[in-house]
Amino acid sequence: MTDWLDTTFELRLGPPGHGGFCVGRHEGRVVFVRHGLPGELVRARVTEDRGGSFCRADAIEILEPSPDRVPPTCPVSGPGGAGCCDFSFATPVAQRALKATVVAEQLRRIARLEREITVEPIAGYPADATGGWRTRIRLAVDARGRAGVHRLRSTEVITDLRCPQPVSGALDGVAERLWTPGAELVIAVDGDGVRHIVELAVPVSAGGRAGQRRGSDRPGADRRGKGRREGERPSGSNAPRDGERRNAAARRAAVHATREESVLEGSGRTVEYVAGRRWDISATGFWQAHHGAAQCYSDIVAEWSGVGFGDLAWDLYSGAGVFAARLADQVGPDGAVLAVESARPAVADGTVALRDLPWVDLRADRVERWLAEQGSATPDVVVLDPPRTGAGKEVAAAIGAHNAGRIIHIGCDPAAFARDLSLYQAAGFRLAELRAFDAFPATHHVECLALLER
Template sequence: MSAAGGSNWAGSVVELRLGAPGHGGFCVARHEGRVVFVRHGLPGELVRARVTEDRGKSFCRAEAIEIVEASPDRVPATCPVSGPGGAGCCDFAFATPPAQRALKAAVVAEQLRRLARWETKVEVEPIPLADGAFGSVSGGWRTRIRLAVDAAGRAGVHRYRSTEAIADLRCPQPVPGAMDGIAERTWTPGAELVVAVDGDGLRHIVELAPSSQRDRRGGDRRSTAARRSAAHAARPERVVSGSGRTVQYVDGRRWEVSATGFWQPHAGAAQRYSDVVAEWAAAGPGASAWDLYSGAGVFAARLAGQVGAGGAVQGVESARSAVADGAAALRDLPWVDLTAQRVERWLAGRIGSAAPQVVVLDPPRAGAGKEVVTALTACAPARIVHVGCDPASFARDIGCYHESGYRVTRLRAFDAFPATHHVECLALLEPLGS
């Protein structure tokens, strides 16, 4: 099995001592001079792992199929779908909730150290639900779920790193009642289902027509980026249950948004992030504020309450449907202006204009990027609140801010996706010397 010999390790079983967690829901190990990314294990454990992918590079991927020496943080897995050979839904279903959060904190800290060259301590906090309980994989926290439909018309979840659907809906992430009756129905082969339980407790199910770009044999030979692009491209929709329009509430305000549009999947996340943004923004009466990648304007609403009728809030979002939903929800706040435009294009026209007091931005998973950060900091806002849902892109953006003369003065991270490797980070940035 020597890498020098050029052999392929796929299918081989090796005994490994697991090291630190890596970004993506695995632990890092080494074998015969190569790095092995191992899922279903915890730091310090001795495991027997089967190599699942070896492309001949300096690393390969594996799954722990036997725990020889267990970590004290290991518990019986709460998700029956995500074990070796299964789905990618619950990366850490076999770890205690505190251990899950510690793993995520270590990953965020490492990404910040490596990509932003910033050493800092990170704590990942649980998010409370409306009744005061904390979201947990055992209690159900997810209000928005996207399911695949296999060739037999059965709804399921994707196998890890595969387009194959597993017709097993026992993952405990969804809130109670979300999955009721779905497994018993036959759906359009190759379609996708969007299930959303809204703030009034009503369930909406929308079937998305099969992607026209899939090949006729049911395979998908495109790159990961192309598959993601196709998954989010406009497709014919059929409302199966509910109205397809979900009602959501944040800080006492009501939104009505499409079930297939973006909303935070964790039942308590939108309110939690809104509260943090409001605290850090601290915009004064009459001030100017920007909400970039504004979606339906949840943060814009909080900013509007701070600046008042004498101030101005400008929101920018490329999805026209989200802008329309936001305009309807905020129609009683005429000092809020939501614009449907790409953020980088909008910012290009603002350089040299009066500096806003605060800017909030919540970019997509890929992050804001150097172009946006450079243009934004050139506008010299007094405070920037940056929200990131991917540790690597978040860290890259923080590094760009540092290069542009801003520093992080507050940092918080939230366990918005319990039992998974995903984590949400928020940073308050201010100019150096302020």
């Protein structure tokens, strides 16, 4: 088959696909086209062709625009740019409709669920806004010491920090300073409005040299391991050679290794609030990126849990215990909340925040191992917010074997979310409620919450 790399052609775009593109067809092949909207006639340039039935392309010219198209709000993410704002050229209403279409299709195809999906703005966030929501940002630093974001599917750093996602003031002065070449910056604006900047030391590769980070294509990973494209090759390359595979593996190992942290502004300890409770957590630890997300999801967990005094609740992948705190208020001192999280610093922070709730047991462990040690316990509700890849067969099977009364499942990847729902259905659960939130405006990402009952 002829390599189409850098070839341009016209095509009519079809529905959105999972990943921030629309699907088109050209000469019998599927083309995944970024920067276009359904129904548009575009001139597309192929950016990646590995052979096979599909290739990737950018819409470099809009010949027949959609009525949903607006001037892009992000100057960094256009063709050849960063992957931060996939849909900044669409109206907020159209963005949410695109995400709803993707979620519905994943549920239909993977979980055999027919659902009409409405993607809602996060409570308290303006429905017509797409910027000013991100409180946690992770930036790369190039060889000259300038901070920036990675070009989509590339290790190259774009030193343009005009993406509209961060909250006001988050990036003030960052572009004007020089940082340690090859390091990373974590910037967090906490619940008190205080900015913290932490520099992560240059990762060291397996060969002992400073390794290049291959990180998120957005201005910061938004969840535990979510949104990171570790090991992907630069746009326009063909099949990976053995050396590229080894380099990618070394980069992945370097990124996930423990790295020295230097606090350059603030204390490095962020203060956050949910339902009147205060958390004091590391700026480099996990917290929801959208300033209203933690409260929003916590309120839904409290609404759906169905637990009362004396009940048993499990909180899996519990982070610093935001959901555990709400469940503890519901089950009271005669009940119990058992929470498990693999990140020990998060568990330590949660233990301090929940020290007035002795009926909460927050453990540092792998969820799979912890579940295997629970004997014949039967929880009234299981809440889980797994990484982007989902809970998977082992965890879903264990929850089913413990005869949980209810499951509240939270996920930011529609495909993984649908796979997990299909596993719960196989274990005898049925979907009772489902809500989807635009927790990452202007991007293709969406947060889904499901209530499952037996």
